[in-house]
Amino acid sequence: MQLPSQIHQISYNGISLWIKRDDLIDPFISGNKWRKLKYILQDAASKNKKHLVTFGGAYSNHLLATAAAAAKFQLKATAFVRGEKVNNEMLTLCKIFGLQLHFTDRDSYKNKPALFQKHYGHDDEAYFIDEGGASYEATIGCAEIITELEEHFDHIFCAAGTGTTAAGLLKGINQLDLSTQLHVVPVLKGGDFIREEIAQYEQDLSNLHLHINYHFGGYAKTKTELIHFIRDFSAKTGILIDPIYTGKMFYAIRDLIEKEQIDKDAKILAIHTGGLFGILGKIVEFDKIF
Ligand SMILES: Cc1ncc(COP(=O)(O)O)c(C=O)c1O
Incomplete structure:
Protein backbone atom coordinates (compact mmCIF):
# COMPACT_ATOMS: atom_id res chain seq x y z
CA MET A 1 0.00 0.00 0.00
CA GLN A 2 1.40 3.40 -1.00
CA LEU A 3 0.49 5.48 2.06
CA PRO A 4 0.42 8.35 2.71
CA SER A 5 -0.54 8.83 -0.92
CA GLN A 6 1.64 11.13 -3.00
CA ILE A 7 0.69 14.61 -4.16
CA HIS A 8 1.66 15.55 -7.73
CA GLN A 9 1.56 19.04 -9.12
CA ILE A 10 0.49 19.32 -12.74
CA SER A 11 -0.02 22.03 -15.28
CA TYR A 12 -2.85 21.46 -17.74
CA ASN A 13 -3.77 24.04 -20.39
CA GLY A 14 -2.60 26.90 -18.16
CA ILE A 15 -4.22 25.50 -15.02
CA SER A 16 -1.99 24.64 -12.10
CA LEU A 17 -3.32 21.88 -9.94
CA TRP A 18 -2.27 19.47 -7.20
CA ILE A 19 -3.53 15.90 -7.28
CA LYS A 20 -3.65 13.55 -4.31
CA ARG A 21 -2.78 10.25 -5.98
CA ASP A 22 -4.97 7.88 -4.03
CA ASP A 23 -5.22 5.97 -7.33
CA LEU A 24 -1.66 4.81 -6.63
CA ILE A 25 -2.43 3.36 -3.18
CA ASP A 26 -2.95 -0.12 -4.68
CA PRO A 27 -3.70 -1.33 -8.23
CA PHE A 28 -7.04 -2.90 -7.22
CA ILE A 29 -7.90 -1.53 -3.76
CA SER A 30 -7.39 1.85 -5.25
CA GLY A 31 -8.45 5.41 -4.53
CA ASN A 32 -11.18 5.92 -1.99
CA LYS A 33 -11.64 2.14 -1.83
CA TRP A 34 -8.79 1.50 0.57
CA ARG A 35 -9.77 4.58 2.58
CA LYS A 36 -13.26 3.12 2.97
CA LEU A 37 -12.33 -0.50 3.55
CA LYS A 38 -9.59 0.14 6.11
CA TYR A 39 -11.89 0.68 9.12
CA ILE A 40 -14.63 -1.57 7.74
CA LEU A 41 -12.13 -4.46 7.73
CA GLN A 42 -10.91 -3.52 11.21
CA ASP A 43 -14.49 -3.59 12.46
CA ALA A 44 -15.10 -6.96 10.79
CA ALA A 45 -11.91 -8.39 12.34
CA SER A 46 -12.84 -7.09 15.81
CA LYS A 47 -16.15 -8.98 15.49
CA ASN A 48 -14.40 -12.10 14.24
CA LYS A 49 -16.17 -11.92 10.88
CA LYS A 50 -14.40 -13.69 8.05
CA HIS A 51 -16.91 -13.50 5.23
CA LEU A 52 -17.49 -10.14 3.53
CA VAL A 53 -20.89 -9.78 1.87
CA THR A 54 -21.42 -6.75 -0.30
CA PHE A 55 -23.39 -5.24 -3.17
CA GLY A 56 -22.77 -3.47 -6.46
CA GLY A 57 -23.41 -3.06 -10.16
CA ALA A 58 -21.66 -5.12 -12.82
CA TYR A 59 -18.91 -2.50 -13.24
CA SER A 60 -18.50 -1.63 -9.58
CA ASN A 61 -15.05 -0.49 -8.46
CA HIS A 62 -16.14 -1.36 -4.94
CA LEU A 63 -16.69 -5.02 -5.86
CA LEU A 64 -13.22 -5.30 -7.36
CA ALA A 65 -11.65 -3.61 -4.33
CA THR A 66 -13.56 -5.83 -1.90
CA ALA A 67 -12.57 -8.92 -3.87
CA ALA A 68 -8.89 -7.93 -3.85
CA ALA A 69 -8.94 -6.93 -0.16
CA ALA A 70 -10.64 -10.18 0.86
CA ALA A 71 -8.00 -12.15 -1.03
CA LYS A 72 -5.20 -10.11 0.53
CA PHE A 73 -6.45 -10.70 4.06
CA GLN A 74 -7.57 -14.32 3.52
CA LEU A 75 -11.27 -13.60 3.91
CA LYS A 76 -14.19 -15.08 2.01
CA ALA A 77 -16.18 -12.60 -0.09
CA THR A 78 -19.58 -12.68 -1.76
CA ALA A 79 -21.32 -10.02 -3.81
CA PHE A 80 -24.91 -9.50 -4.83
CA VAL A 81 -24.64 -8.04 -8.32
CA ARG A 82 -27.51 -5.86 -9.52
CA GLY A 83 -29.41 -7.14 -12.57
CA GLU A 84 -29.40 -10.12 -14.88
CA LYS A 85 -26.38 -12.40 -15.29
CA VAL A 86 -23.63 -10.79 -17.36
CA ASN A 87 -19.94 -11.10 -17.78
CA ASN A 88 -17.38 -8.36 -18.30
CA GLU A 89 -13.70 -7.66 -17.63
CA MET A 90 -14.39 -6.20 -14.19
CA LEU A 91 -16.34 -9.26 -13.04
CA THR A 92 -13.66 -11.54 -14.46
CA LEU A 93 -11.09 -9.78 -12.26
CA CYS A 94 -13.45 -10.10 -9.27
CA LYS A 95 -13.78 -13.84 -9.91
CA ILE A 96 -10.01 -14.26 -10.27
CA PHE A 97 -9.71 -12.79 -6.76
CA GLY A 98 -12.23 -15.38 -5.57
CA LEU A 99 -15.38 -13.26 -5.23
CA GLN A 100 -18.59 -15.31 -5.34
CA LEU A 101 -21.26 -13.59 -7.43
CA HIS A 102 -25.05 -13.70 -6.98
CA PHE A 103 -26.85 -11.90 -9.78
CA THR A 104 -29.97 -10.38 -8.28
CA ASP A 105 -33.04 -8.91 -9.96
CA ARG A 106 -33.36 -5.16 -9.55
CA ASP A 107 -36.38 -5.37 -7.27
CA SER A 108 -34.86 -7.74 -4.72
CA TYR A 109 -31.58 -5.81 -4.92
CA LYS A 110 -33.28 -2.73 -3.46
CA ASN A 111 -33.54 -4.30 0.00
CA LYS A 112 -29.94 -5.17 0.80
CA PRO A 113 -30.37 -5.96 4.53
CA ALA A 114 -33.18 -8.39 3.59
CA LEU A 115 -30.97 -10.11 1.01
CA PHE A 116 -28.17 -10.41 3.56
CA GLN A 117 -30.53 -11.79 6.21
CA LYS A 118 -32.15 -14.28 3.85
CA HIS A 119 -28.92 -15.74 2.46
CA TYR A 120 -26.38 -15.22 5.24
CA GLY A 121 -28.39 -14.56 8.40
CA HIS A 122 -27.33 -18.02 9.62
CA ASP A 123 -23.61 -17.40 8.91
CA ASP A 124 -21.97 -16.09 12.11
CA GLU A 125 -18.91 -15.05 10.15
CA ALA A 126 -20.80 -13.01 7.54
CA TYR A 127 -20.29 -9.23 7.62
CA PHE A 128 -22.57 -6.78 5.77
CA ILE A 129 -20.85 -4.09 3.70
CA ASP A 130 -23.23 -1.66 2.03
CA GLU A 131 -23.05 -0.73 -1.65
CA GLY A 132 -19.97 1.39 -2.37
CA GLY A 133 -18.78 0.72 1.20
CA ALA A 134 -21.05 3.52 2.47
CA SER A 135 -20.69 3.59 6.27
CA TYR A 136 -19.47 5.58 9.25
CA GLU A 137 -16.20 3.57 9.20
CA ALA A 138 -15.65 4.62 5.57
CA THR A 139 -15.95 8.30 6.49
CA ILE A 140 -13.27 7.89 9.18
CA GLY A 141 -10.92 6.39 6.61
CA CYS A 142 -11.66 9.13 4.07
CA ALA A 143 -11.04 11.84 6.69
CA GLU A 144 -7.44 10.59 6.78
CA ILE A 145 -6.95 12.00 3.27
CA ILE A 146 -7.10 15.40 4.96
CA THR A 147 -4.96 14.56 7.99
CA GLU A 148 -2.20 13.39 5.61
CA LEU A 149 -1.93 16.86 4.03
CA GLU A 150 1.18 18.80 4.99
CA GLU A 151 0.25 22.08 3.32
CA HIS A 152 -2.79 24.29 3.01
CA PHE A 153 -5.16 24.13 0.03
CA ASP A 154 -7.83 26.75 -0.70
CA HIS A 155 -10.06 24.27 -2.50
CA ILE A 156 -10.36 20.50 -2.52
CA PHE A 157 -12.38 18.67 -5.20
CA CYS A 158 -13.81 15.16 -5.19
CA ALA A 159 -16.31 13.15 -7.24
CA ALA A 160 -19.37 11.77 -5.45
CA GLY A 161 -21.56 8.70 -5.91
CA THR A 162 -22.93 7.95 -2.45
CA GLY A 163 -21.33 11.03 -0.82
CA THR A 164 -19.41 8.95 1.74
CA THR A 165 -15.99 10.09 0.53
CA ALA A 166 -17.12 13.71 0.54
CA ALA A 167 -18.52 13.29 4.08
CA GLY A 168 -15.16 11.97 5.26
CA LEU A 169 -13.26 14.81 3.61
CA LEU A 170 -15.57 17.35 5.23
CA LYS A 171 -15.14 15.61 8.58
CA GLY A 172 -11.36 15.94 8.21
CA ILE A 173 -11.62 19.62 7.22
CA ASN A 174 -13.94 20.43 10.14
CA GLN A 175 -11.94 18.44 12.69
CA LEU A 176 -8.81 20.41 11.84
CA ASP A 177 -10.81 23.64 11.62
CA LEU A 178 -9.42 24.38 8.15
CA SER A 179 -10.72 27.17 5.92
CA THR A 180 -10.40 24.85 2.91
CA GLN A 181 -13.53 24.76 0.75
CA LEU A 182 -14.75 21.31 -0.30
CA HIS A 183 -16.16 21.06 -3.84
CA VAL A 184 -18.15 17.95 -4.57
CA VAL A 185 -19.05 16.84 -8.09
CA PRO A 186 -21.92 14.32 -8.08
CA VAL A 187 -21.67 11.90 -11.01
CA LEU A 188 -25.40 11.17 -10.93
CA LYS A 189 -28.29 13.27 -12.15
CA GLY A 190 -30.13 15.24 -9.45
CA GLY A 191 -27.01 15.27 -7.27
CA ASP A 192 -28.56 17.64 -4.71
CA PHE A 193 -29.42 14.58 -2.60
CA ILE A 194 -25.69 14.25 -1.81
CA ARG A 195 -26.07 17.14 0.65
CA GLU A 196 -28.42 15.06 2.81
CA GLU A 197 -26.19 12.01 2.51
CA ILE A 198 -23.22 14.04 3.74
CA ALA A 199 -25.32 15.57 6.54
CA GLN A 200 -25.94 12.07 7.98
CA TYR A 201 -22.28 11.95 8.90
CA GLU A 202 -21.23 15.57 9.25
CA GLN A 203 -23.46 18.37 10.52
CA ASP A 204 -21.39 21.45 9.68
CA LEU A 205 -21.79 21.93 5.94
CA SER A 206 -20.51 25.52 5.80
CA ASN A 207 -17.41 24.65 3.71
CA LEU A 208 -19.34 22.43 1.29
CA HIS A 209 -20.10 23.32 -2.35
CA LEU A 210 -22.02 20.99 -4.65
CA HIS A 211 -21.60 21.26 -8.42
CA ILE A 212 -24.51 19.27 -9.73
CA ASN A 213 -24.30 20.00 -13.46
CA TYR A 214 -21.42 17.77 -14.43
CA HIS A 215 -23.20 14.39 -14.54
CA PHE A 216 -23.15 14.15 -18.38
CA GLY A 217 -26.58 12.53 -18.48
CA GLY A 218 -26.38 10.49 -15.26
CA TYR A 219 -24.53 7.69 -13.56
CA ALA A 220 -22.14 5.91 -15.96
CA LYS A 221 -23.44 8.08 -18.82
CA THR A 222 -20.92 9.92 -20.96
CA LYS A 223 -20.87 12.37 -23.83
CA THR A 224 -18.30 12.67 -26.60
CA GLU A 225 -17.15 15.96 -25.09
CA LEU A 226 -16.23 14.18 -21.84
CA ILE A 227 -14.44 11.38 -23.69
CA HIS A 228 -12.40 13.97 -25.65
CA PHE A 229 -11.60 15.79 -22.41
CA ILE A 230 -10.38 12.59 -20.72
CA ARG A 231 -8.13 11.78 -23.66
CA ASP A 232 -6.73 15.31 -23.76
CA PHE A 233 -6.14 15.48 -20.00
CA SER A 234 -4.52 12.04 -19.79
CA ALA A 235 -2.35 12.61 -22.87
CA LYS A 236 -1.11 15.99 -21.61
CA THR A 237 -0.52 15.12 -17.95
CA GLY A 238 0.35 11.41 -17.95
CA ILE A 239 -2.37 10.89 -15.33
CA LEU A 240 -5.12 8.53 -16.38
CA ILE A 241 -8.65 9.46 -15.35
CA ASP A 242 -11.90 7.52 -15.80
CA PRO A 243 -15.23 8.37 -17.47
CA ILE A 244 -17.47 7.50 -14.50
CA TYR A 245 -15.95 9.53 -11.64
CA THR A 246 -12.67 11.41 -11.91
CA GLY A 247 -13.19 12.48 -15.54
CA LYS A 248 -16.35 14.35 -14.53
CA MET A 249 -14.58 15.95 -11.56
CA PHE A 250 -11.57 17.17 -13.57
CA TYR A 251 -13.91 18.45 -16.28
CA ALA A 252 -15.78 20.42 -13.59
CA ILE A 253 -12.55 21.91 -12.22
CA ARG A 254 -11.48 23.12 -15.65
CA ASP A 255 -14.93 24.50 -16.41
CA ALA A 270 -8.10 17.24 -6.64
CA ILE A 271 -8.52 13.84 -5.02
CA HIS A 272 -7.83 11.09 -7.55
CA THR A 273 -10.22 8.46 -6.23
CA GLY A 274 -9.05 5.73 -8.63
CA GLY A 275 -11.66 3.73 -10.54
CA LEU A 276 -9.53 3.37 -13.66
CA PHE A 277 -11.00 0.00 -14.58
CA GLY A 278 -14.19 1.94 -15.34
CA ILE A 279 -12.55 2.70 -18.69
CA LEU A 280 -13.11 -0.97 -19.62
CA GLY A 281 -16.86 -0.38 -19.67
CA LYS A 282 -16.50 2.53 -22.12
CA ILE A 283 -14.12 1.10 -24.74
CA VAL A 284 -16.72 1.61 -27.48
CA GLU A 285 -17.09 5.31 -26.59
CA PHE A 286 -13.31 5.82 -26.64
CA ASP A 287 -12.95 3.91 -29.93
CA LYS A 288 -15.36 6.38 -31.55
CA ILE A 289 -12.91 9.27 -31.07
CA PHE A 290 -9.80 7.50 -32.38
C1 LIG B 1 -13.39 5.91 -8.46
C2 LIG B 1 -14.46 6.45 -7.57
N1 LIG B 1 -14.43 7.75 -7.25
C3 LIG B 1 -15.39 8.30 -6.48
C4 LIG B 1 -16.43 7.55 -5.98
C5 LIG B 1 -17.47 8.22 -5.17
O1 LIG B 1 -17.41 7.85 -3.85
P1 LIG B 1 -18.65 7.96 -2.88
O2 LIG B 1 -19.57 6.84 -3.23
O3 LIG B 1 -18.06 7.81 -1.55
O4 LIG B 1 -19.30 9.28 -3.12
C6 LIG B 1 -16.50 6.18 -6.29
C7 LIG B 1 -17.61 5.33 -5.83
O5 LIG B 1 -17.68 4.77 -4.85
C8 LIG B 1 -15.48 5.60 -7.10
O6 LIG B 1 -15.49 4.30 -7.44
Missing part, protein backbone atom coordinates in the same frame (compact mmCIF):
# COMPACT_ATOMS: atom_id res chain seq x y z
CA LEU A 256 -15.29 26.33 -13.07
CA ILE A 257 -11.85 27.91 -13.51
CA GLU A 258 -12.65 28.93 -17.10
CA LYS A 259 -15.91 30.49 -15.91
CA GLU A 260 -13.94 32.26 -13.17
CA GLN A 261 -16.09 30.70 -10.45
CA ILE A 262 -12.84 29.40 -8.98
CA ASP A 263 -9.77 31.63 -8.97
CA LYS A 264 -7.10 29.98 -11.11
CA ASP A 265 -4.38 31.30 -8.79
CA ALA A 266 -5.94 29.58 -5.78
CA LYS A 267 -4.32 26.44 -4.48
CA ILE A 268 -6.49 23.58 -5.68
CA LEU A 269 -6.19 19.92 -4.73
Whole structure:
Protein backbone atom coordinates (compact mmCIF):
# COMPACT_ATOMS: atom_id res chain seq x y z
CA MET A 1 0.00 0.00 0.00
CA GLN A 2 1.40 3.40 -1.00
CA LEU A 3 0.49 5.48 2.06
CA PRO A 4 0.42 8.35 2.71
CA SER A 5 -0.54 8.83 -0.92
CA GLN A 6 1.64 11.13 -3.00
CA ILE A 7 0.69 14.61 -4.16
CA HIS A 8 1.66 15.55 -7.73
CA GLN A 9 1.56 19.04 -9.12
CA ILE A 10 0.49 19.32 -12.74
CA SER A 11 -0.02 22.03 -15.28
CA TYR A 12 -2.85 21.46 -17.74
CA ASN A 13 -3.77 24.04 -20.39
CA GLY A 14 -2.60 26.90 -18.16
CA ILE A 15 -4.22 25.50 -15.02
CA SER A 16 -1.99 24.64 -12.10
CA LEU A 17 -3.32 21.88 -9.94
CA TRP A 18 -2.27 19.47 -7.20
CA ILE A 19 -3.53 15.90 -7.28
CA LYS A 20 -3.65 13.55 -4.31
CA ARG A 21 -2.78 10.25 -5.98
CA ASP A 22 -4.97 7.88 -4.03
CA ASP A 23 -5.22 5.97 -7.33
CA LEU A 24 -1.66 4.81 -6.63
CA ILE A 25 -2.43 3.36 -3.18
CA ASP A 26 -2.95 -0.12 -4.68
CA PRO A 27 -3.70 -1.33 -8.23
CA PHE A 28 -7.04 -2.90 -7.22
CA ILE A 29 -7.90 -1.53 -3.76
CA SER A 30 -7.39 1.85 -5.25
CA GLY A 31 -8.45 5.41 -4.53
CA ASN A 32 -11.18 5.92 -1.99
CA LYS A 33 -11.64 2.14 -1.83
CA TRP A 34 -8.79 1.50 0.57
CA ARG A 35 -9.77 4.58 2.58
CA LYS A 36 -13.26 3.12 2.97
CA LEU A 37 -12.33 -0.50 3.55
CA LYS A 38 -9.59 0.14 6.11
CA TYR A 39 -11.89 0.68 9.12
CA ILE A 40 -14.63 -1.57 7.74
CA LEU A 41 -12.13 -4.46 7.73
CA GLN A 42 -10.91 -3.52 11.21
CA ASP A 43 -14.49 -3.59 12.46
CA ALA A 44 -15.10 -6.96 10.79
CA ALA A 45 -11.91 -8.39 12.34
CA SER A 46 -12.84 -7.09 15.81
CA LYS A 47 -16.15 -8.98 15.49
CA ASN A 48 -14.40 -12.10 14.24
CA LYS A 49 -16.17 -11.92 10.88
CA LYS A 50 -14.40 -13.69 8.05
CA HIS A 51 -16.91 -13.50 5.23
CA LEU A 52 -17.49 -10.14 3.53
CA VAL A 53 -20.89 -9.78 1.87
CA THR A 54 -21.42 -6.75 -0.30
CA PHE A 55 -23.39 -5.24 -3.17
CA GLY A 56 -22.77 -3.47 -6.46
CA GLY A 57 -23.41 -3.06 -10.16
CA ALA A 58 -21.66 -5.12 -12.82
CA TYR A 59 -18.91 -2.50 -13.24
CA SER A 60 -18.50 -1.63 -9.58
CA ASN A 61 -15.05 -0.49 -8.46
CA HIS A 62 -16.14 -1.36 -4.94
CA LEU A 63 -16.69 -5.02 -5.86
CA LEU A 64 -13.22 -5.30 -7.36
CA ALA A 65 -11.65 -3.61 -4.33
CA THR A 66 -13.56 -5.83 -1.90
CA ALA A 67 -12.57 -8.92 -3.87
CA ALA A 68 -8.89 -7.93 -3.85
CA ALA A 69 -8.94 -6.93 -0.16
CA ALA A 70 -10.64 -10.18 0.86
CA ALA A 71 -8.00 -12.15 -1.03
CA LYS A 72 -5.20 -10.11 0.53
CA PHE A 73 -6.45 -10.70 4.06
CA GLN A 74 -7.57 -14.32 3.52
CA LEU A 75 -11.27 -13.60 3.91
CA LYS A 76 -14.19 -15.08 2.01
CA ALA A 77 -16.18 -12.60 -0.09
CA THR A 78 -19.58 -12.68 -1.76
CA ALA A 79 -21.32 -10.02 -3.81
CA PHE A 80 -24.91 -9.50 -4.83
CA VAL A 81 -24.64 -8.04 -8.32
CA ARG A 82 -27.51 -5.86 -9.52
CA GLY A 83 -29.41 -7.14 -12.57
CA GLU A 84 -29.40 -10.12 -14.88
CA LYS A 85 -26.38 -12.40 -15.29
CA VAL A 86 -23.63 -10.79 -17.36
CA ASN A 87 -19.94 -11.10 -17.78
CA ASN A 88 -17.38 -8.36 -18.30
CA GLU A 89 -13.70 -7.66 -17.63
CA MET A 90 -14.39 -6.20 -14.19
CA LEU A 91 -16.34 -9.26 -13.04
CA THR A 92 -13.66 -11.54 -14.46
CA LEU A 93 -11.09 -9.78 -12.26
CA CYS A 94 -13.45 -10.10 -9.27
CA LYS A 95 -13.78 -13.84 -9.91
CA ILE A 96 -10.01 -14.26 -10.27
CA PHE A 97 -9.71 -12.79 -6.76
CA GLY A 98 -12.23 -15.38 -5.57
CA LEU A 99 -15.38 -13.26 -5.23
CA GLN A 100 -18.59 -15.31 -5.34
CA LEU A 101 -21.26 -13.59 -7.43
CA HIS A 102 -25.05 -13.70 -6.98
CA PHE A 103 -26.85 -11.90 -9.78
CA THR A 104 -29.97 -10.38 -8.28
CA ASP A 105 -33.04 -8.91 -9.96
CA ARG A 106 -33.36 -5.16 -9.55
CA ASP A 107 -36.38 -5.37 -7.27
CA SER A 108 -34.86 -7.74 -4.72
CA TYR A 109 -31.58 -5.81 -4.92
CA LYS A 110 -33.28 -2.73 -3.46
CA ASN A 111 -33.54 -4.30 0.00
CA LYS A 112 -29.94 -5.17 0.80
CA PRO A 113 -30.37 -5.96 4.53
CA ALA A 114 -33.18 -8.39 3.59
CA LEU A 115 -30.97 -10.11 1.01
CA PHE A 116 -28.17 -10.41 3.56
CA GLN A 117 -30.53 -11.79 6.21
CA LYS A 118 -32.15 -14.28 3.85
CA HIS A 119 -28.92 -15.74 2.46
CA TYR A 120 -26.38 -15.22 5.24
CA GLY A 121 -28.39 -14.56 8.40
CA HIS A 122 -27.33 -18.02 9.62
CA ASP A 123 -23.61 -17.40 8.91
CA ASP A 124 -21.97 -16.09 12.11
CA GLU A 125 -18.91 -15.05 10.15
CA ALA A 126 -20.80 -13.01 7.54
CA TYR A 127 -20.29 -9.23 7.62
CA PHE A 128 -22.57 -6.78 5.77
CA ILE A 129 -20.85 -4.09 3.70
CA ASP A 130 -23.23 -1.66 2.03
CA GLU A 131 -23.05 -0.73 -1.65
CA GLY A 132 -19.97 1.39 -2.37
CA GLY A 133 -18.78 0.72 1.20
CA ALA A 134 -21.05 3.52 2.47
CA SER A 135 -20.69 3.59 6.27
CA TYR A 136 -19.47 5.58 9.25
CA GLU A 137 -16.20 3.57 9.20
CA ALA A 138 -15.65 4.62 5.57
CA THR A 139 -15.95 8.30 6.49
CA ILE A 140 -13.27 7.89 9.18
CA GLY A 141 -10.92 6.39 6.61
CA CYS A 142 -11.66 9.13 4.07
CA ALA A 143 -11.04 11.84 6.69
CA GLU A 144 -7.44 10.59 6.78
CA ILE A 145 -6.95 12.00 3.27
CA ILE A 146 -7.10 15.40 4.96
CA THR A 147 -4.96 14.56 7.99
CA GLU A 148 -2.20 13.39 5.61
CA LEU A 149 -1.93 16.86 4.03
CA GLU A 150 1.18 18.80 4.99
CA GLU A 151 0.25 22.08 3.32
CA HIS A 152 -2.79 24.29 3.01
CA PHE A 153 -5.16 24.13 0.03
CA ASP A 154 -7.83 26.75 -0.70
CA HIS A 155 -10.06 24.27 -2.50
CA ILE A 156 -10.36 20.50 -2.52
CA PHE A 157 -12.38 18.67 -5.20
CA CYS A 158 -13.81 15.16 -5.19
CA ALA A 159 -16.31 13.15 -7.24
CA ALA A 160 -19.37 11.77 -5.45
CA GLY A 161 -21.56 8.70 -5.91
CA THR A 162 -22.93 7.95 -2.45
CA GLY A 163 -21.33 11.03 -0.82
CA THR A 164 -19.41 8.95 1.74
CA THR A 165 -15.99 10.09 0.53
CA ALA A 166 -17.12 13.71 0.54
CA ALA A 167 -18.52 13.29 4.08
CA GLY A 168 -15.16 11.97 5.26
CA LEU A 169 -13.26 14.81 3.61
CA LEU A 170 -15.57 17.35 5.23
CA LYS A 171 -15.14 15.61 8.58
CA GLY A 172 -11.36 15.94 8.21
CA ILE A 173 -11.62 19.62 7.22
CA ASN A 174 -13.94 20.43 10.14
CA GLN A 175 -11.94 18.44 12.69
CA LEU A 176 -8.81 20.41 11.84
CA ASP A 177 -10.81 23.64 11.62
CA LEU A 178 -9.42 24.38 8.15
CA SER A 179 -10.72 27.17 5.92
CA THR A 180 -10.40 24.85 2.91
CA GLN A 181 -13.53 24.76 0.75
CA LEU A 182 -14.75 21.31 -0.30
CA HIS A 183 -16.16 21.06 -3.84
CA VAL A 184 -18.15 17.95 -4.57
CA VAL A 185 -19.05 16.84 -8.09
CA PRO A 186 -21.92 14.32 -8.08
CA VAL A 187 -21.67 11.90 -11.01
CA LEU A 188 -25.40 11.17 -10.93
CA LYS A 189 -28.29 13.27 -12.15
CA GLY A 190 -30.13 15.24 -9.45
CA GLY A 191 -27.01 15.27 -7.27
CA ASP A 192 -28.56 17.64 -4.71
CA PHE A 193 -29.42 14.58 -2.60
CA ILE A 194 -25.69 14.25 -1.81
CA ARG A 195 -26.07 17.14 0.65
CA GLU A 196 -28.42 15.06 2.81
CA GLU A 197 -26.19 12.01 2.51
CA ILE A 198 -23.22 14.04 3.74
CA ALA A 199 -25.32 15.57 6.54
CA GLN A 200 -25.94 12.07 7.98
CA TYR A 201 -22.28 11.95 8.90
CA GLU A 202 -21.23 15.57 9.25
CA GLN A 203 -23.46 18.37 10.52
CA ASP A 204 -21.39 21.45 9.68
CA LEU A 205 -21.79 21.93 5.94
CA SER A 206 -20.51 25.52 5.80
CA ASN A 207 -17.41 24.65 3.71
CA LEU A 208 -19.34 22.43 1.29
CA HIS A 209 -20.10 23.32 -2.35
CA LEU A 210 -22.02 20.99 -4.65
CA HIS A 211 -21.60 21.26 -8.42
CA ILE A 212 -24.51 19.27 -9.73
CA ASN A 213 -24.30 20.00 -13.46
CA TYR A 214 -21.42 17.77 -14.43
CA HIS A 215 -23.20 14.39 -14.54
CA PHE A 216 -23.15 14.15 -18.38
CA GLY A 217 -26.58 12.53 -18.48
CA GLY A 218 -26.38 10.49 -15.26
CA TYR A 219 -24.53 7.69 -13.56
CA ALA A 220 -22.14 5.91 -15.96
CA LYS A 221 -23.44 8.08 -18.82
CA THR A 222 -20.92 9.92 -20.96
CA LYS A 223 -20.87 12.37 -23.83
CA THR A 224 -18.30 12.67 -26.60
CA GLU A 225 -17.15 15.96 -25.09
CA LEU A 226 -16.23 14.18 -21.84
CA ILE A 227 -14.44 11.38 -23.69
CA HIS A 228 -12.40 13.97 -25.65
CA PHE A 229 -11.60 15.79 -22.41
CA ILE A 230 -10.38 12.59 -20.72
CA ARG A 231 -8.13 11.78 -23.66
CA ASP A 232 -6.73 15.31 -23.76
CA PHE A 233 -6.14 15.48 -20.00
CA SER A 234 -4.52 12.04 -19.79
CA ALA A 235 -2.35 12.61 -22.87
CA LYS A 236 -1.11 15.99 -21.61
CA THR A 237 -0.52 15.12 -17.95
CA GLY A 238 0.35 11.41 -17.95
CA ILE A 239 -2.37 10.89 -15.33
CA LEU A 240 -5.12 8.53 -16.38
CA ILE A 241 -8.65 9.46 -15.35
CA ASP A 242 -11.90 7.52 -15.80
CA PRO A 243 -15.23 8.37 -17.47
CA ILE A 244 -17.47 7.50 -14.50
CA TYR A 245 -15.95 9.53 -11.64
CA THR A 246 -12.67 11.41 -11.91
CA GLY A 247 -13.19 12.48 -15.54
CA LYS A 248 -16.35 14.35 -14.53
CA MET A 249 -14.58 15.95 -11.56
CA PHE A 250 -11.57 17.17 -13.57
CA TYR A 251 -13.91 18.45 -16.28
CA ALA A 252 -15.78 20.42 -13.59
CA ILE A 253 -12.55 21.91 -12.22
CA ARG A 254 -11.48 23.12 -15.65
CA ASP A 255 -14.93 24.50 -16.41
CA LEU A 256 -15.29 26.33 -13.07
CA ILE A 257 -11.85 27.91 -13.51
CA GLU A 258 -12.65 28.93 -17.10
CA LYS A 259 -15.91 30.49 -15.91
CA GLU A 260 -13.94 32.26 -13.17
CA GLN A 261 -16.09 30.70 -10.45
CA ILE A 262 -12.84 29.40 -8.98
CA ASP A 263 -9.77 31.63 -8.97
CA LYS A 264 -7.10 29.98 -11.11
CA ASP A 265 -4.38 31.30 -8.79
CA ALA A 266 -5.94 29.58 -5.78
CA LYS A 267 -4.32 26.44 -4.48
CA ILE A 268 -6.49 23.58 -5.68
CA LEU A 269 -6.19 19.92 -4.73
CA ALA A 270 -8.10 17.24 -6.64
CA ILE A 271 -8.52 13.84 -5.02
CA HIS A 272 -7.83 11.09 -7.55
CA THR A 273 -10.22 8.46 -6.23
CA GLY A 274 -9.05 5.73 -8.63
CA GLY A 275 -11.66 3.73 -10.54
CA LEU A 276 -9.53 3.37 -13.66
CA PHE A 277 -11.00 0.00 -14.58
CA GLY A 278 -14.19 1.94 -15.34
CA ILE A 279 -12.55 2.70 -18.69
CA LEU A 280 -13.11 -0.97 -19.62
CA GLY A 281 -16.86 -0.38 -19.67
CA LYS A 282 -16.50 2.53 -22.12
CA ILE A 283 -14.12 1.10 -24.74
CA VAL A 284 -16.72 1.61 -27.48
CA GLU A 285 -17.09 5.31 -26.59
CA PHE A 286 -13.31 5.82 -26.64
CA ASP A 287 -12.95 3.91 -29.93
CA LYS A 288 -15.36 6.38 -31.55
CA ILE A 289 -12.91 9.27 -31.07
CA PHE A 290 -9.80 7.50 -32.38
C1 LIG B 1 -13.39 5.91 -8.46
C2 LIG B 1 -14.46 6.45 -7.57
N1 LIG B 1 -14.43 7.75 -7.25
C3 LIG B 1 -15.39 8.30 -6.48
C4 LIG B 1 -16.43 7.55 -5.98
C5 LIG B 1 -17.47 8.22 -5.17
O1 LIG B 1 -17.41 7.85 -3.85
P1 LIG B 1 -18.65 7.96 -2.88
O2 LIG B 1 -19.57 6.84 -3.23
O3 LIG B 1 -18.06 7.81 -1.55
O4 LIG B 1 -19.30 9.28 -3.12
C6 LIG B 1 -16.50 6.18 -6.29
C7 LIG B 1 -17.61 5.33 -5.83
O5 LIG B 1 -17.68 4.77 -4.85
C8 LIG B 1 -15.48 5.60 -7.10
O6 LIG B 1 -15.49 4.30 -7.44
